[in-house]
Amino acid sequence: MRATVQTKEIRDAILDATDKLLAKYGYQKMTIDDLAAEVGIGKGSIYLHFKSKEEIALSHVDRIVDRLCARLETTAASDLAPDAKLRQMALERVSYRFKSVQHYSQSINELLSSLRAKLLARRREHHAREAAIFARVITEGQKKNLFINGKPTQTANAFITATNALLPFGLSTKELGERKEIENKALTVVNILLRGITYHKEQS
Amino acid sequence: MRATVQTKEIRDAILDATDKLLAKYGYQKMTIDDLAAEVGIGKGSIYLHFKSKEEIALSHVDRIVDRLCARLETTAASDLAPDAKLRQMALERVSYRFKSVQHYSQSINELLSSLRAKLLARRREHHAREAAIFARVITEGQKKNLFINGKPTQTANAFITATNALLPFGLSTKELGERKEIENKALTVVNILLRGITYHKEQS
Numbered sequence: 001m002r003a004t005v006q007t008k009e010i011r012d013a014i015l016d017a018t019d020k021l022l023a024k025y026g027y028q029k030m031t032i033d034d035l036a037a038e039v040g041i042g043k044g045s046i047y048l049h050f051k052s053k054e055e056i057a058l059s060h061v062d063r064i065v066d067r068l069c070a071r072l073e074t075t076a077a078s079d080l081a082p083d084a085k086l087r088q089m090a091l092e093r094v095s096y097r098f099k100s101v102q103h104y105s106q107s108i109n110e111l112l113s114s115l116r117a118k119l120l121a122r123r124r125e126h127h128a129r130e131a132a133i134f135a136r137v138i139t140e141g142q143k144k145n146l147f148i149n150g151k152p153t154q155t156a157n158a159f160i161t162a163t164n165a166l167l168p169f170g171l172s173t174k175e176l177g178e179r180k181e182i183e184n185k186a187l188t189v190v191n192i193l194l195r196g197i198t199y200h201k202e203q204s
Numbered sequence: 205m206r207a208t209v210q211t212k213e214i215r216d217a218i219l220d221a222t223d224k225l226l227a228k229y230g231y232q233k234m235t236i237d238d239l240a241a242e243v244g245i246g247k248g249s250i251y252l253h254f255k256s257k258e259e260i261a262l263s264h265v266d267r268i269v270d271r272l273c274a275r276l277e278t279t280a281a282s283d284l285a286p287d288a289k290l291r292q293m294a295l296e297r298v299s300y301r302f303k304s305v306q307h308y309s310q311s312i313n314e315l316l317s318s319l320r321a322k323l324l325a326r327r328r329e330h331h332a333r334e335a336a337i338f339a340r341v342i343t344e345g346q347k348k349n350l351f352i353n354g355k356p357t358q359t360a361n362a363f364i365t366a367t368n369a370l371l372p373f374g375l376s377t378k379e380l381g382e383r384k385e386i387e388n389k390a391l392t393v394v395n396i397l398l399r400g401i402t403y404h405k406e407q408s
Binding site: 109112113114116117120121123124154155157158161162163164165166169170171172173174175185188189191192193194195196197200 | 313316317318320321324325327328358359361362365366367368369370373374375376377378379389392393395396397398399400401404
């Protein structure tokens with residue numbers, strides 16, 4: 001048990017250092033030696049936890065998604081109405097990811113170029129995890145006769161797809177400086193989607 | 205006049221060769237010498253039209269967008285109802301871009317990684333051109349009392365944003381092999397958006 005806690009602590013410390021050094025040096029220039037020095041452990045200890053620099057950077061993105069999913073779960077379990085939950089969750093996935101990389105928006109292109117193929121493959125799993133949380137709220141809204149019928153997973157995937165272009169992967173360095181504008185774009189898309197799944201009682 | 209026509213013909217021939225060689229070699233390995241040989245002109249003639257290999261590749265993407273916009277204009281000017289036009293246009297932007305790169309889906313990651321920053325900067329202008337065509341159809345639908353009121357440009361941008369993640373830039377090599385699946389995703393998003401902007405007469 002203690003060993004597991006330590007493993008998680010060291011992993012987290014390595015990923016915290018990664019976050020800091022990505023901002024400072026960028027992905028290409030960051031070395032395992034830099035990371036070891038930043039954490040205050042030996043280079044060999046890093047390799048006990050991660051196979052390569054690439055795996056560290058990908059795990060760093062995974063951790064952002066883990067934390068985002070924890071937030072989405074909190075919103076999904078809150079007392080808000082289902083439509084308010086979906087709105088907040090969709091905005092959260094955009095603004096949380098945005099904030100996660102904003103301190104290294106200058107070097108992020110280099111990271112996302114270098115890892116493009118692997119990140120795209122990984123995104124599929126990330127998005128499926130998020131979609132599962134959205135689908136539960138959509139089911140809740142359907143049960144309350146707020147949302148029209150339809151496969152909750154398919155609708156959830158539509159919310160994910162429709163906001164995916166607003167995640168850092170799809171944004172230029174310039175756009176990564178325009179938080180308010182990106183959040184407004186997300187809000188417009190999400191409001192149209194929400195109206196699109198809302199049951200209008202008076203409708204024939 | 206004749207000179208201008210020739211210029212356009214040679215430019216087009218160079219971009220046709222680019223399309224072919226991107227599929228054959230990929231972006232990194234493709235050289236200006238290869239392109240000159242493929243077109244059957246001297247290397248110097250290529251540089252009369254383009255400053256660099258990078259500019260050639262970006263112009264190649266511009267040409268795809270030019271051709272897409274011509275198709276969108278045709279649909280926008282057709283006899284279809286405004287909602288049917290928007291549906292077809294949104295699907296067209298996904299499937300046309302998809303088909304444009306499908307013959308080099310294996311090497312596209314390398315192209316998109318190499319040009320990531322410049323492409324992202326360029327996308328803004330591409331998307332604004334497309335959004336202008338969507339906005340006209342939305343205005344048409346509002347005048348016919350089919351669509352709810354709202355700023356046509358903002359709604360148009362929402363259609364663009366919501367389908368952007370389904371363009372080749374946001375797809376993995378694996379997903380670039382799944383045309384039907386990508387088109388279905390686009391259709392789900394677009395149908396929800398369309399319902400979201402449609403005026404329901406019976407609604408209070």
